Amino acid sequence: MSTSVALRVIGHVRSQFASPQNMPIQPVDVGPLQSIELDPDFGPALCDLEGFERIWVLFHCHLSRDWQALVQPFLCSQPKGVFATRAPSRPSPIGLSNVALHRVDTTRSRIEVTGLDAVDGTPVLDIKPYVPSFDSHPESVAGWLESAEPHGVRSDGRFVR
Amino acid sequence: MSTSVALRVIGHVRSQFASPQNMPIQPVDVGPLQSIELDPDFGPALCDLEGFERIWVLFHCHLSRDWQALVQPFLCSQPKGVFATRAPSRPSPIGLSNVALHRVDTTRSRIEVTGLDAVDGTPVLDIKPYVPSFDSHPESVAGWLESAEPHGVRSDGRFVR
Numbered sequence: 001m002s003t004s005v006a007l008r009v010i011g012h013v014r015s016q017f018a019s020p021q022n023m024p025i026q027p028v029d030v031g032p033l034q035s036i037e038l039d040p041d042f043g044p045a046l047c048d049l050e051g052f053e054r055i056w057v058l059f060h061c062h063l064s065r066d067w068q069a070l071v072q073p074f075l076c077s078q079p080k081g082v083f084a085t086r087a088p089s090r091p092s093p094i095g096l097s098n099v100a101l102h103r104v105d106t107t108r109s110r111i112e113v114t115g116l117d118a119v120d121g122t123p124v125l126d127i128k129p130y131v132p133s134f135d136s137h138p139e140s141v142a143g144w145l146e147s148a149e150p151h152g153v154r155s156d157g158r159f160v161r
Numbered sequence: 162m163s164t165s166v167a168l169r170v171i172g173h174v175r176s177q178f179a180s181p182q183n184m185p186i187q188p189v190d191v192g193p194l195q196s197i198e199l200d201p202d203f204g205p206a207l208c209d210l211e212g213f214e215r216i217w218v219l220f221h222c223h224l225s226r227d228w229q230a231l232v233q234p235f236l237c238s239q240p241k242g243v244f245a246t247r248a249p250s251r252p253s254p255i256g257l258s259n260v261a262l263h264r265v266d267t268t269r270s271r272i273e274v275t276g277l278d279a280v281d282g283t284p285v286l287d288i289k290p291y292v293p294s295f296d297s298h299p300e301s302v303a304g305w306l307e308s309a310e311p312h313g314v315r316s317d318g319r320f321v322r
Contacts, residue, residue, distance in 0.1 A: 004167045004170060007254075008252045045230040045244045047241065052245070053302040086292070092169045094168065098298065
């Protein structure tokens with residue numbers, strides 16, 4: 001069976017964060033507008049995205065060092081299995097961020113968002129609508145992250161290669 | 162800039178669904194247990210996942226035909242831009258499913274879940290914990306999907322290559 005898959009880069013993030021240093025660790029604290037500039041081939045596929053309040057952005061964590069089974073998360077003093085964290089040093093380093101959608105420009109193949117915890121130039125792999133009936137489970141128990149408080153926590157260089 | 166990214170397959174889905182025909186279109190109606198069997202290299206990275214009620218499974222929609230800018234969704238009679246849908250025929254065909262976690266077997270590199278809308282043999286790319294403070298936005302407006310009712314809707318062969 002195949003052990004790797006080639007996926008298309010559909011565009012890139014334009015963001016105020018030049019490096020992971022001091023970037024918020026989750027989309028909760030990211031203030032100014034960021035944009036995602038798609039390759040013009042993909043502009044028409046943005047049709048009908050307007051009207052969604054939030055979207056998922058899937059991106060390649062292109063600056064991350066190679067994966068480790070255990071990582072030291074920002075939100076805990078003990079190492080954790082990487083699949084029990086959202087750390088970027090994963091076997092397939094796909095970032096998943098839930099962001100607020102502000103503007104869709106199908107003609108210019110561009111969207112504006114807030115809350116994207118990705119550095120400038122990050123390759124974007126996919127955009128999906130956020131649908132509460134599929135995606136929202138407010139009471140779901142969050143294991144070791146149950147008592148974690150991500151607000152105000154900032155990234156450092158620990159996962160950068 | 163790179164136009165594609167190679168990502169690792171970490172394991173495969175074991176499921177009652179041999180093909181997309183008649184599979185639920187979202188994780189809401191999938192009854193029996195499914196499992197994800199990881200490559201043994203990745204078993205130790207499952208540590209600490211137990212205790213999370215739900216997880217994200219990111220998988221390669223390996224049976225999908227190539228992307229189209231507009232697709233005919235299951236939940237609407239009008240074509241929609243593919244980035245405004247969860248259809249699998251995407252430029253980077255990554256499936257994103259929110260599933261209930263039942264068992265973690267780190268030693269056997271295996272987890273058991275319910276609600277995974279992926280066929281048997283689907284290559285899995287990543288597993289992440291579901292964290293309500295990052296992922297849950299119950300009031301988020303869902304554009305054209307606001308009035309859609311996915312329960313009971315089943316897939317057909319429209320996106321299969």
